[in-house]
Amino acid sequence: MTKLTGWTASLVALAATASADVKINDYLSLTGYAAATGTYTDPDAGKNTSSLFNSGSPEYDVINAGLVGKYGDFGGKVSFLYTPTRANGNSGVLDLYATYTTGDFVVTAGNFLSWLGYESFYTPNMTQITYAPDIFFIPAYHTGVKVDYTASKTLTAGVAVVDSEFNTTAHGWAPYAQGDGHFDKFGTEAYVSYTGIDKLTLWAGFGYDQNQAGGGQTVLGDVWASYALSSTITLAAEVDYQEDLGSGYLTELQYAFSDKLSGIVRISGVHASSGETGSYFTVSPTYKLTSNFLVKAEVSYADAPEATIGTQGLLSGKGTIYAVQAVFTF
Numbered sequence: 001m002t003k004l005t006g007w008t009a010s011l012v013a014l015a016a017t018a019s020a021d022v023k024i025n026d027y028l029s030l031t032g033y034a035a036a037t038g039t040y041t042d043p044d045a046g047k048n049t050s051s052l053f054n055s056g057s058p059e060y061d062v063i064n065a066g067l068v069g070k071y072g073d074f075g076g077k078v079s080f081l082y083t084p085t086r087a088n089g090n091s092g093v094l095d096l097y098a099t100y101t102t103g104d105f106v107v108t109a110g111n112f113l114s115w116l117g118y119e120s121f122y123t124p125n126m127t128q129i130t131y132a133p134d135i136f137f138i139p140a141y142h143t144g145v146k147v148d149y150t151a152s153k154t155l156t157a158g159v160a161v162v163d164s165e166f167n168t169t170a171h172g173w174a175p176y177a178q179g180d181g182h183f184d185k186f187g188t189e190a191y192v193s194y195t196g197i198d199k200l201t202l203w204a205g206f207g208y209d210q211n212q213a214g215g216g217q218t219v220l221g222d223v224w225a226s227y228a229l230s231s232t233i234t235l236a237a238e239v240d241y242q243e244d245l246g247s248g249y250l251t252e253l254q255y256a257f258s259d260k261l262s263g264i265v266r267i268s269g270v271h272a273s274s275g276e277t278g279s280y281f282t283v284s285p286t287y288k289l290t291s292n293f294l295v296k297a298e299v300s301y302a303d304a305p306e307a308t309i310g311t312q313g314l315l316s317g318k319g320t321i322y323a324v325q326a327v328f329t330f
Contacts, residue, residue, distance in 0.1 A: 021068065022330055032065035032079070033329040035123040043319035056085035058176065059131055060325070062123055066095060075099040076110075081177065094141060094177055106148040111178060114139035114165070115146075115158060115191045116205045118224040118238040118250065121176075127254055128284035129298040129323045132268035134248025137220060137240045139165040139207060142179030142187065154196035160189040165209035165220065185210035199228040219243040232256045246272040260288045270304075278304025296325045 022030040036053045037060035053061045058081065066079030079095040097110025113121055117138035120126055144162030151157065163179035165187040179187070191205035207220040224238035234254040241247040250268040257263065263285040270278050284298040300321040 027069055027071050029068050030065070030330065031068055032063075033122070033124050033327060034063045035061060035325055035327045037061055037129060037323055037325040039321060039323045041319060041321050043317055045317065046319075054084050056083055056090060058083050058121075059123055059126065059129065060323075064094070064122070073101045075101070092177055104150045107145070108148070109145045111141055111143045112146065113141055114207075115160070115189060116207060116220070116222040116240070118203075118222075118226075118236060123325075124294070124327050124329050126296075127252070127262070127264045127286065128266065128282055129296050129325045130282065130300055130321065132238075132248070132250035132266060132282075133270045133278060133280060133304075134238060134240050134250055134268060136270065137242040137245065137248055138222065139189075139220075140176035142167075143181070144179075144183075144186070146189070155192070155194055157192040158190065162187045162189065165189065165207045165218075201226045218245070244273055246270060246274075262286050276304075278302065280304070292329050294327050296323075296327070298323045298325075 024030060037055065038050070038052045039055065039060065040048065040050045042048050051060070055061050061084050063082040064079060066077055069076045076098040077095045078093065080091065081094040082091040093111070095110075095112060097108050097112045100107045117135065119131055119135060121140060142162040142164055144160055146158055146160030146162075148156065148158040163181050163183050163186060165179075167176075167178060167180045187207065187209040189205065189207045191203065194202045203222075203224050205222045207222075209218050209220070220240070220242045222238070222240040224236065226234055226236040228234050232255055236252040236254065237250065239247065239249045248268070248270040250266060252264055252266040254264050255262065263283070266280075266282040266284075268280045268282070270276075280300060280302050282298060282300040284296060284300075286294055286296045288294045298321070300323075301319070302321070303318055
């Protein structure tokens with residue numbers, strides 16, 4: 001879920017805000033970001049709602065601070081995340097892992113982010129404010145061991161064994177910040193990425209979880225592609241699937257007007273195995289004020305009269321979401 005692959009040069013310059021590490025010494029650096037969002041939802045039926053830095057959702061309102069270490073072939077990261085809510089807030093450890101590099105392999109052990117998903121978990125790397133609804137089928141953090149392999153300049157792959165793909169029994173902080181902690185019924189994950197065709201990135205991932213809600217098992221898959229049509233235009237598409245639950249998709253056009261201004265148009269949707277469907281249309285510009293500060297806006301229309309899963313942002317059913325977000329990185 002950390003993907004920036006496929007962005008054009010101008011869009012990469014905009015996203016570079018997300019990686020402005022502060023060097024402490026030759027071995028340690030600080031990294032992080034803060035995002036504050038104002039939202040207004042206008043459903044076709046029902047009461048209008050709003051939020052301002054109290055949504056409790058990490059894509060809207062968040063403070064993330066981390067310490068990254070590197071010594072020879074060894075490395076690691078520890079990070080903390082805080083998401084404010086209307087009551088108190090959710091906070092805790094997010095990243096907590098160590099790495100070892102040997103040749104073309106990188107071995108990671110600890111609590112880390114899933115590979116799956118085109119849209120990034122990290123707010124500054126998002127091309128818009130809300131997630132497409134197919135994010136419902138994408139895991140977040142879990143604990144285990146993974147191995148990344150760089151086969152060539154154009155081919156990379158990886159495999160992981162984790163406590164679970166999803167944490168389906170927890171609430172509040174835990175569902176996206178950690179797995180279920182039960183290694184007796186572990187999960188697995190794998191991916192392959194290919195960039196050998198000029199301007200095209202192809203990515204495919206697979207997951208298997210033995211310990212879903214009710215003790216069941218599930219298989220999930222995720223495939224996405226991005227293509228740099230020109231120096232200013234990138235096209236992207238994703239399809240993902242979770243056994244016995246449903247599937248989702250997104251298509252996206254990214255356009256860089258300048259080094260400071262970019263925008264996206266996205267069409268996305270979900271289809272539940274039980275028959276419910278939902279579709280969504282999103283327009284979102286981003287303006288980079290400084291190398292460490294950017295502002296996003298978004299208008300999204302939801303048409304999901306039957307959807308009970310994957311509802312976008314703070315809105316289910318039919319209606320419109322309006323949002324403005326400020327993001328600061330360090």
